Amino acid sequence: MEIIEKIKKLDCGDIVENADLRKYTTYKVGGHAWAIVSPYTIKDLQTLLTLLIKEKVKYKIIGNGSNLIFSDKIYEGILIRLDNFDNLTIRDNVIRVGAGYPLMKLALKTARLGLTGLEFASGIPGSVGGAIFMNAGAYKSDMGYVVRSIRVLTPDLDVKTMYNYELDFHYRTSFLQKFPGFICLDATIELRHGDVEEITKLINERKMRRLETQPLEYPSAGSVFRNPENNFAGALIEEIGYKGKHIGDAYVSEKHANFIVNKGNASGDDVKKLILEIKDKIKKEKGIELKVEQEFVD
């Protein structure tokens, strides 16, 4: 394909052609993409984007694919993974970390250093960039509590620092979600000094709780819906009798009704259909408009 040949000539990153998206999403669903490119440097990312914009080729940044549902059709464009942006420097309680760095690994690493603040993240399988985009969180904490600033690539392809107060962090949303033309390159995170044993104990307790309450034995993308105010999406799904309901191999989990799991060969379209069916039924039966937390990508 012509565009892939042009990308190869730029020598701007690792390229996986005709990429099987089941390998790049935690749901393990989706068709193929023309290619996934992992740039090595910011300069490479700028070079790649300049080409894609000039050639009017569709593109999207992906992190660890732990919040994405790709359709089964071919993604007619280029997916950009920042997994080579995985630098990490820790100075006292301040961390500079690349957008592609795995969030769980960061939470465990900082815990071992006796730094407190990222315990909530120890069970969230995203990248740092994806977590900032989503303002990922749990246990009444989220990225907005710890991120001091980030560096972004603006839609004009300039590098700019944005501070916490500019990032509009709210429940599962951030500035980046509202302005998808901005790409998070890296983040400066500020934690506090704490007690290694206490931090580790908390992480282990939460791990046990997740194992007991979430169907982690199957591929999924975590919670499907945001909790509506003063209610729980999982409870609403149970009340409409949808626990165990399935389309193909996409099942509403018996363990946690706000999870859909892939019990074998579910397709992206099965997952999407099931989500939209639940949303529709809850609207009809309960009069509540649930918001899908996960993202459909065509």
Ligand SMILES: Cc1cc2nc3c(=O)[nH]c(=O)nc-3n(C[C@H](O)[C@H](O)[C@H](O)COP(=O)(O)OP(=O)(O)OC[C@H]3O[C@@H](n4cnc5c(N)ncnc54)[C@H](O)[C@@H]3O)c2cc1C
């Ligand atoms: C078992 C399980 C448990 C989970 N538990 C939680 C939980 O407790 N709390 C929670 O909040 N979430 C949870 N999640 C959901 C998911 O892990 C988070 O939403 C995570 O932040 C997504 O990060 P990612 O790197 O996988 O992003 P992806 O899913 O790859 O992408 C998500 C979005 O972020 C954008 N994006 C990614 N990187 C960048 C970047 N560098 N710059 C700009 N945009 C970017 C993408 O374009 C996309 O729109 C869970 C998922 C699973 C599978």
